[in-house]
Amino acid sequence: MTVRAGLYSRDRGSRGDAAAPPGGSPADAGPVRAWRIVSPAMRRIVVRRVLLTIPTAILASIVIFLLIRMVPGGPAIGILGVHASPASIAALNKELGLDQPLVQQYWQWLTGVLQGNLGESLQTQQPVAHMVAQSFPVSAELVGLALLFTVIFALPVGVLAAQRAGTRLDRGLSNASGLGLAVPDFFLAVILIAIFGIAAHVLPEVGYVPFSQSPAANLDHMVLPSLSMGLGAAAIVVRQVRAATVDALNGSYVRTARAMGVPERTIVWRYALRNALPTILNVYGLLLVGMFGATLIIEEVFVLPGMGNALVNAIGVRDYTFIQGITMVYVGLVLVINLVVDVAVAVVSPRLAEQ
């Protein structure tokens, strides 16, 4: 402990603040003291980030709103077909509120969204919010398991590759992850179904069982979907974690720590990884967003009743109000993910966040 304290202060004293590890707080200060030091700044950062999110959310909602109205000929013709009579089109327009001025339509929709009212599905006549609430847990479980998979398996592998940078192992991992990047997730899904579902018969091919009904069966059905999502993501994680850790291991403080005889394991897992963490968190943020996008395909392949499946179905039946509502939910998800990542980065590395 004393060695590390000395190491830190010497590094800082000789080279000034700029050379201090971007991890920020001294390793021996403990999380409590570090939190007390950054807390007021942190609060400012959180508030600023939330405020910055608002215009983005509003603009994105305008994009969604206008997109739906870009249906060639208007949504009513899209729903009823080109041979519909003008009277029926007018009636449907009136029912959907499309005969009102654009600004008024938008305002009504926006105030509804802010109150949690996403409109009514054209197909099922149910509230969109209700349908989303039913399908969200399925997608969240899928994405969560895939993410867990990358954290458990890919993160340590990336660190290992960085430790052994330049060796045969590193090159092998790099090639393997390159392969993982190139295989489309839907192809991987189909192959996994063929191998584990059909040939080996150890896991159910497709379908879904609610967790509340049977936790074991639920997880059984989730293994292949989350694996087909997680393997590609793992390739990204391995590459990015490796790159970030290699960068961190090149830091002057690592050289000093080595010279002072700090165990290599402490250097890698305590100093280097901590400095690589902002990058890793950002990668995970992007990954999470990408995974929610990938649910569109994976849920279709595995017939899971999640959000992605619901959106693809809605597009098939031209359920425009549902598309509009669920897309807004996706935007909300992304904005929350980005917000959480930014705040997490600020917690881990106050110096980066100040910039």
Next chain:
Amino acid sequence: MRMTQRDQLPVTADDRPGTVPGAGSVPHQAVRGPRKLPVGLAGSIVVICGLILAAIFAPLITPDNPLAQNLSHTMAAPSWSHLLGTDYYGRDVLSRLIWGGRSAFLGVLISLGVGLGLGVPWGLAAGYWPRWAGTVLMRIADALLAFPALVLAVVITGILGPNLVTSMTSVGVVFAPVFARLTRVGVLEVRQREYVLSARMSGCSKRVILIRHVLPAALGPVVVQATIFAGIAFIIEGGLSFLGLGVQPPAPSWGGDLALAYQYILSSPGQVVAPGLLIAIVVLCVYRIGDWLRARLDTQQLTDRAPETAGIIS
């Protein structure tokens, strides 16, 4: 020393030793040892060029009509008359894959064309007029980036009607804000450089300054990103066709054929291998070429040889 130099620029080092760039990064390269890229790179280029040629000359080289059904000869295993077998409708799988290459390459071209065509001017404007126009333009980019890429692409496709052109145009729209951001960053970096200022002082028009002086220097990261997106675009094209939002059956497409094979995976699981593997191989080759391009551009930027970089890019 000579060894490392040759390894750095395998294509031109032997013919034009004087033009070898990257002397500054030799120690780094020496530590890493000889690069293995060239072998894989040559193979990748051959594969991609071969597939493009096959797609262009599809009518001449395909053994069969990709749409001709033969319901008495369905799901056949590979044989001399059908090298990759036949699908559920008895159509020749090889012929369909070759024809499917047309939509794959065309689709990627469309998405990159739309992405670059929208994104680069977008970023250029935002970078050159950073105060008002730039802020507004980048806020719009932020808003588009607040969608999961696939969700936005699927929604736009669903609204415009599913086919190859609309789906890959929408993918281009999804790519555009990323290109815009990269271009903007590059432009912001160079717009205050001396040569740009002197061009402005000497009375060059805005258009000439932007296109001739600012843009080339700012494009490096955009080109690198474009190669990455090229690989991603193949995957998305396959995925959208798989979902039935891209190329519409019975027209052949890799993703669509995979979807058809998946429907009948219980009776003949081997059918899914060919189309999926083809997409994976193409993406692998595109990434390989992209890696090489990135390494090359990076090296040249490190050694600050702007004229050569501009030559490669433009």
